[in-house]
Amino acid sequence: MDLEKLLTDRLTPAFATVAGTPVDPVVRRSQRADFQSDAALALARQLGQSPQAIAAEVLARADLTDLCSAAEVSGPGFLNLTVADEVLAGMVSALAIDLRLGVPVVTEPETVVVDYSAPNVAKEMHVGHLRSTVIGDAAARLLEWLGHRVLRANHLGDWGTPFGMLIEHLADLGEAEAAQELSIGDLDSFYKAARVKFDADETFQERSRRRVVALQGGDEATLRLWRLLVEQSERYFLTVYDLLDVTLTERDFHGESSYNDLLGSVVEDLDRLGLLRESDGAACVFPPGYKGRDGEPLPLIVRRTDGGYGYPATDLAAIRHRTGTLGATRLLYVVGLPQRRHFEMVHAAAAQAGWLASPARAEHVGFGSILGSDGRMLRSRAGGSVKLVGLLEEAIARATAMARERNPELGEAEAAEVGRAVGIGAVKYADLSSDRHKDYVLDWAGMLSLDGNTAPYLQYAYSRIQSIFRRAGLVARPEAGISLAEPAERALAFELVGFGRVVGEVADSLEFHHLTGYLYRLAAAFSAFYERCPVLRAERPIRDSRLVLCDLTARVLRQGLYMLGIQTPERM
Numbered sequence: 001m002d003l004e005k006l007l008t009d010r011l012t013p014a015f016a017t018v019a020g021t022p023v024d025p026v027v028r029r030s031q032r033a034d035f036q037s038d039a040a041l042a043l044a045r046q047l048g049q050s051p052q053a054i055a056a057e058v059l060a061r062a063d064l065t066d067l068c069s070a071a072e073v074s075g076p077g078f079l080n081l082t083v084a085d086e087v088l089a090g091m092v093s094a095l096a097i098d099l100r101l102g103v104p105v106v107t108e109p110e111t112v113v114v115d116y117s118a119p120n121v122a123k124e125m126h127v128g129h130l131r132s133t134v135i136g137d138a139a140a141r142l143l144e145w146l147g148h149r150v151l152r153a154n155h156l157g158d159w160g161t162p163f164g165m166l167i168e169h170l171a172d173l174g175e176a177e178a179a180q181e182l183s184i185g186d187l188d189s190f191y192k193a194a195r196v197k198f199d200a201d202e203t204f205q206e207r208s209r210r211r212v213v214a215l216q217g218g219d220e221a222t223l224r225l226w227r228l229l230v231e232q233s234e235r236y237f238l239t240v241y242d243l244l245d246v247t248l249t250e251r252d253f254h255g256e257s258s259y260n261d262l263l264g265s266v267v268e269d270l271d272r273l274g275l276l277r278e279s280d281g282a283a284c285v286f287p288p289g290y291k292g293r294d295g296e297p298l299p300l301i302v303r304r305t306d307g308g309y310g311y312p313a314t315d316l317a318a319i320r321h322r323t324g325t326l327g328a329t330r331l332l333y334v335v336g337l338p339q340r341r342h343f344e345m346v347h348a349a350a351a352q353a354g355w356l357a358s359p360a361r362a363e364h365v366g367f368g369s370i371l372g373s374d375g376r377m378l379r380s381r382a383g384g385s386v387k388l389v390g391l392l393e394e395a396i397a398r399a400t401a402m403a404r405e406r407n408p409e410l411g412e413a414e415a416a417e418v419g420r421a422v423g424i425g426a427v428k429y430a431d432l433s434s435d436r437h438k439d440y441v442l443d444w445a446g447m448l449s450l451d452g453n454t455a456p457y458l459q460y461a462y463s464r465i466q467s468i469f470r471r472a473g474l475v476a477r478p479e480a481g482i483s484l485a486e487p488a489e490r491a492l493a494f495e496l497v498g499f500g501r502v503v504g505e506v507a508d509s510l511e512f513h514h515l516t517g518y519l520y521r522l523a524a525a526f527s528a529f530y531e532r533c534p535v536l537r538a539e540r541p542i543r544d545s546r547l548v549l550c551d552l553t554a555r556v557l558r559q560g561l562y563m564l565g566i567q568t569p570e571r572m
């Protein structure tokens, strides 16, 4: 049970009585005492009394004796609350025997679709797909750990007009040659070569157009070539996922093409519901409230003039499938912010059609860009987009060199393993620890630093705790009595019992920087504790109590980092 909530539940009725209306006591952690409530200040004018008088009356009415060792009014009318040592110690003891670390399994599990990663076939994954993959995977891991049924949907861009030119280029190259080129992950040069031919050669353009028609018409020979493209690309994406240590598998590929058979009936449904309007020969939905610069209603084009279906139609079909067939009630779209309008309109149209009706809802989990050190969009030296794999390999190389240098005792194999965990961890953490709505600057030195709000710092804190136990040949006894006489012990205990609250909030907001911020505070509280409070040199029962604090810190760090997709090596 979280302390903010316990205290809030005690103060709420007292405030209501004093104010005559419901009041949120806004309990939060404080420097002055353990917690503070400033709600009396806001009530002063309304009640025509001094905040101090209001706070004093609330205190007189609130039943806090079993929770707090001190509760007082201070300054202009703050309520300062000090939690009783036995209460905090009791909570730590409960945590020590709780495999869930104070994060209960949800009572009402939902089916959640997490739409993430979604690179495009025969195109290199770029850094935007990195963000989607990292954030989406964290969402999937966290919600799954809470007990939800999570369906990962990798909405691969595997359909549409570019495939005419790609298939023609493939046919020109010959299947064996093309497969070779694609398998080494040289997707961009394949794509570019096709593009160059398309732009330069009119007969190639014409052939490409005919290919699109053949592809959409289900021509067997064309489909075979198309499948080759998709399979080779998927195979390549899987190697990236493996390197990146994300939970996406081949079973999660649900590319745009997989909705083809549904598109016709989606258009029929929309038509039957009276939602379709023709505009310049295209079939459109006009979700209310969306206007272009000229003030004209903005169309969502469901079927183009040429009869083809595009990106919006596929997304509408996917929604109908996800809520209707899969029974999902929460749909997450982990896609960059430039697509915000697209998702707003698609979700509005789906709501109009009744495919997104309460309790089902959709959220665009948007994110900003990754910038280079010059503060501009990340670019390679040649000015092209940065190849994701190159970035990951660089992170691993840097972290492996660091591991070797820091700990010469690590064997080659272990150094490589640590380097991988730390390098990939650093990339993911840098992403997840920045507010996803904003852009962030990729900074190698910063993200690999061993102090500061970084993955290596947290991984190091974890491995340091493991080494305490290793050195002493000891294990923590969860049933040991907990003593919190030292301020550093209390501070650490408050962080430990706060895990459940943070996880609950992040499950709603999917703002992972709140989870990283929490883990960082926890690790910092641990290091202050470890500096001031000897563990192995302490006498029992203090030693036993401190070993429990160490062990709990390690377990929370490991579980927290696991949900971010970050490994915790035992040694570093």
Ligand code: ARG
Binding pocket: 115, 117, 118, 119, 120, 155, 156, 157, 315, 318, 333, 335
């Ligand atoms: N393939 C798209 C891109 O690279 C992202 C797809 C996102 N998911 C979706 N359901 N539209 O931009």
